Amino acid sequence: QVQLVESGGGLVQPGGSLRLSCAASGSGFSNFAMAWYRQGPGQQREWVVTITKNGDTMYADSVKGRFTVSRDNAKNTVYLQMDNLKPEDTAVYHCNARLFRLEYWGQGTQVTVSS
Numbered sequence: 001q002v003q004l005v006e007s008g009g010g011l012v013q014p015g016g017s018l019r020l021s022c023a024a025s026g027s028g029f030s031n032f033a034m035a036w037y038r039q040g041p042g043q044q045r046e047w048v049v050t051i052t053k054n055g056d057t058m059y060a061d062s063v064k065g066r067f068t069v070s071r072d073n074a075k076n077t078v079y080l081q082m083d084n085l086k087p088e089d090t091a092v093y094h095c096n097a098r099l100f101r102l103e104y105w106g107q108g109t110q111v112t113v114s115s
Helices: none
Strands: 003-007 010-012 018-025 033-039 046-051 057-059 067-072 077-082 091-099 102-105 109-113
Touching (some): 003 091, 003 102, 057 067
Parallel strands (some): 010 109
Antiparallel strands (some): 003 018, 018 077, 067 077, 091 102
16 A cells, blocks of 8 residues: 655746655555646646656656656655746646556645746
8 A cells, every 4th residue: 555645736926946745655666657647627637747667757748848757766755846837737736656557646736826
């Protein structure tokens, strides 16, 4: 069993930055592929980024060049550095852990981009 807790969300002006964290409890964190998803108001949940257990990364086109994902297996934590934020980035950001058929979700952290 893996529990995921996100933090770091908040209110930021357009062009600003935030860093989200996702702390995992339980064993085997280093074996999981980790991802971030987001769900904007009135929208479906969408995939944002994935980092594999080997550190390979994949980004949605909408965030490529602005967001950077990383992981620290010693701390059981994955990070999402978000720069040059736009109003359309406003959403609840959820952390996801996946290993074969095992999948876990965090409760999410709210990110609001507004002037």
